[in-house]
Amino acid sequence: MSRKTKGNDLTRREFVTTVGLAGLAAAGAGVTGALATPEPPPAPVKAQNQGMPRGKLGKTGVEVSTLCLGGMFDTINNQLLLKQARKWGVTYWDTAQAYGNGLSEEGMGRFFARNPGARKDIFLVTKLKAKEPNLSAQLDKCLQRLQTDYVDLFFMHGLTAIDELTPATKDWAGEMKKAGKIKFFGFSTHTNMEDCLLGAAQRDWIDAVMFTYNFQVMYNPKMKEAVNACEKAGVGLVAMKSQAGRPGKHEIGGEVKLELVERFLKRGFTDKQAKIKLIWENPQIASICVQMPNLTILAANVAAARDQTKLTRGEVEALRRYALETQAGYCAGCGQICQDAVGGAVPVNEVMRCLMYHHYYGEPELARLTFAGLPAEVRQRLTSVDFSRAERACPQGLAITAFMREAAEMLA
Numbered sequence: 001m002s003r004k005t006k007g008n009d010l011t012r013r014e015f016v017t018t019v020g021l022a023g024l025a026a027a028g029a030g031v032t033g034a035l036a037t038p039e040p041p042p043a044p045v046k047a048q049n050q051g052m053p054r055g056k057l058g059k060t061g062v063e064v065s066t067l068c069l070g071g072m073f074d075t076i077n078n079q080l081l082l083k084q085a086r087k088w089g090v091t092y093w094d095t096a097q098a099y100g101n102g103l104s105e106e107g108m109g110r111f112f113a114r115n116p117g118a119r120k121d122i123f124l125v126t127k128l129k130a131k132e133p134n135l136s137a138q139l140d141k142c143l144q145r146l147q148t149d150y151v152d153l154f155f156m157h158g159l160t161a162i163d164e165l166t167p168a169t170k171d172w173a174g175e176m177k178k179a180g181k182i183k184f185f186g187f188s189t190h191t192n193m194e195d196c197l198l199g200a201a202q203r204d205w206i207d208a209v210m211f212t213y214n215f216q217v218m219y220n221p222k223m224k225e226a227v228n229a230c231e232k233a234g235v236g237l238v239a240m241k242s243q244a245g246r247p248g249k250h251e252i253g254g255e256v257k258l259e260l261v262e263r264f265l266k267r268g269f270t271d272k273q274a275k276i277k278l279i280w281e282n283p284q285i286a287s288i289c290v291q292m293p294n295l296t297i298l299a300a301n302v303a304a305a306r307d308q309t310k311l312t313r314g315e316v317e318a319l320r321r322y323a324l325e326t327q328a329g330y331c332a333g334c335g336q337i338c339q340d341a342v343g344g345a346v347p348v349n350e351v352m353r354c355l356m357y358h359h360y361y362g363e364p365e366l367a368r369l370t371f372a373g374l375p376a377e378v379r380q381r382l383t384s385v386d387f388s389r390a391e392r393a394c395p396q397g398l399a400i401t402a403f404m405r406e407a408a409e410m411l412a
């Protein structure tokens with residue numbers, strides 16, 4: 001897969017300055033909007049992709065921007081950000097019915113309605129849960145909120161096992177394509193990602209997958225096998241959760257982290273930027289989906305995407321060392337292991353994700369909302385289930401009991 005760039009209206013100097021100031025503080029998914037939001041430049045908006053690299057999304061053949069605007073934020077009140085994203089060539093937008101219970105889609109729809117001509121510039125993705133009753137009617141509602149007749153790519157949201165996609169799902173995807181409501185079909189996953197990817201590679205009707213992919217999981221042999229299988233099958237790949245956020249509130253790997261930060265700052269990168277650059281260096285990944293809820297973060301990530309400076313071998317090694325050092329605090333999404341150990345009573349890594357939103361990304365509201373979306377009986381079980389078997393089985397050695405109790409107390 002090729003990386004293509006055109007022009008460059010954010011210079012290397014601007015990149016270093018922007019990144020140095022903003023620190024790419026929120027380059028991962030589910031990030032805080034705490035940074036100051038500057039006024040956008042008054043330049044008129046034109047459809048353009050200046051300097052933004054493009055990646056080919058597998059067999060779809062579509063060249064998408066390698067930076068994707070994750071829509072898990074208040075898009076209704078951030079219309080200027082949508083405008084600027086388009087102007088800077090971030091033309092792959094990702095939303096879902098679940099983001100703000102349709103409000104994220106509504107904000108994007110408002111943008112399309114107010115900016116005639118914008119829709120054709122945007123590669124638009126939305127998602128619905130596979131278990132959603134009456135998917136067709138739900139998709140129609142998504143399209144209404146988005147004020148469009150079609151989405152470029154439709155994802156089943158948050159798959160945990162490939163068999164959640166049934167033969168009926170395949171038929172439905174075919175019907176929706178025929179009806180012109182979706183152009184391509186796939187799924188997103190942050191649980192049991194490797195098995196889901198391997199399953200996608202065996203189903204020729206899966207066009208693309210968005211999955212948790214970062215410096216913590218990318219070296220795992222099974223992940224490499226799964227990514228290779230998808231590439232061979234032509235499944236387009238989009239990374240998310242690129243910062244490998246952890247569920248714990250305490251910083252770990254302190255000294256190694258300091259060394260890492262110093263090393264990258266000398267080169268004009270932050271460690272967070274280095275983590276996404278590492279993913280961009282893998283040509284198997286077409287794009288990285290990042291939450292960018294304010295213009296400072298958007299500008300910093302756009303600059304990072306446009307910068308063509310490669311990480312050195314030593315820098316890649318430093319990230320690998322850091323990954324090993326901090327492995328024990330990272331929930332790797334291998335949910336089948338811990339879920340089986342508690343007889344399916346609790347989707348442990350879903351709860352871990354809520355804690356990650358709270359502690360790592362500083363998004364308590366998002367953490368509470370995501371937690372509230374878990375079935376009530378699951379939330380009630382967190383203090384009564386015996387997680388000792390799950391702790392013994394967890395390859396990352398996470399203190400699952402303590403994390404589950406903390407979630408029950410803090411997020412209820």
Ligand code: SF4
Binds near residue numbers: 334349
């Ligand atoms: S808690 Fe452990 S076993 Fe469960 S998903 Fe996380 S890393 Fe995997």
